[in-house]
Amino acid sequence: MSTPLRINTLGTRWEVDLSETSEEVADELRRLWRDAGDWSPDTCEPAGFPRPLEVVSQPGAGRVLPSFDPDDPTQPLPSVIQVSDDPRTAPYIFSTAITARGIMAQSGRLTMLHAAALAHPDTGSAILLIAPSGTGKTTAARTLGRTLSYLSDETSALRPDHTIVAHPKPLSIVGEGGKSEASPAELGLLPPRADARLAATVLLERRAGQVAHLKPVPLIEALIEAIPQSSSLPAQERPLSGLAEVLRTGEGVATLVYSEIEDAAPVILDLLARSAPGRLVPADYDVIEADDRRRGTAWTQAPGRSAPGDAEPLVIERAAWIEALAWGSESLVLNGPQPVRLMGLGHTIWLAADEPIGLAEIVEQVVAEHGPHPEAAELVRDAIAKLAEAGLVVFVAPRP
Structure with missing residues (x-):
């Protein structure tokens, strides 16, 4: 068995077994990664490292990157990388794969x-x-x-x-x-x-x-x-x-x-x-943190009631979110993988909906901040519908 290739990168150490690759591929990987051979553990290295990693050459093989949940840093990391048997293409496949594993290991850290x-x-x-x-x-x-x-x-x-x-x-x-x-x-x-x-x-x-x-x-x-x-x-x-x-x-x-x-x-x-x-x-911003009841995750939205009919009271509150930053006239809300930028009515309404709030009260706050408009109530309804569609507010039962 050949001596493992030691790689220390992104705060993770890997002992890479190259015995299942061709001599040409193994030599090329050793040459290319020699600058990452310092074996001193990084202060941010996750538990369980150093880890073994096996590289297997297969004709025509491409990179194999399994899907993973970034909210679950305890998931097992794949221990095998499949590369081609061509020393011209195998190094790029390997670099991409080991980088992805480093990112997986440091997710959330x-x-x-x-x-x-x-x-x-x-x-x-x-x-x-x-x-x-x-x-x-x-x-x-x-x-x-x-x-x-x-x-x-x-x-x-x-x-x-x-x-x-x-x-x-x-x-x-x-x-x-x-x-x-x-x-x-x-x-x-x-x-x-x-x-x-x-x-x-x-x-x-x-x-x-x-x-x-x-x-x-x-x-x-x-x-x-x-x-x-x-x-x-x-x-x-x-x-x-x-x-x-x-x-x-x-x-x-x-x-x-x-x-x-x-x-x-x-x-x-x-x-x-x-x-x-x-x-x-x-x-130059304020941080708006979610409370425990409405702390969101990357992939889930809080359940809410369906939008009420025209004859029913309209009451909303913020849906689950992860974190938000607010400037004077706009905000950035993270309630999934990508944030939503809110400006104008959307910004005002989302800030106002920290607790359940009805349509009349929302319109009052919007008019106070943005000025009167003959169709203020309808504009607010439209803005609420867009916020609900984006998963930023939910419809709730009126307060007794």
């Missing part, structure tokens, strides 16, 4: 974002580069990682103290023959720092012909951009406020507008030079 992460090699001040797949994160990590310590090119995990857990995976390079994997070392990237601490976050926005610059972005807009790039967010104890704190850390969040990432390097280096890791930009 760490804040995980689809983002590249790099740190200043002298200070450890780190930056997150958030963007959807295929929009420049790997290119940015490959370019900036020759000056900054490479932490990850696609999946970044943050501990509660906003230090970053390294995920020094091979980088996927798109060439004429398709995707290929390259190790950080062979690309000349600087090794990760174990003490990297978040100092700034940027949303990548590539525009042809633009001089690289940072553009301020309101926190609620940043959250709306970042949430689709998160993993297992509803499983977090404080999903919205926790992510908001990440985005408020250090210099906070901005959009990096650029044409070529090489030209943006001085902007990023200047941002890190003036950053203050550990500082929090002051919050």
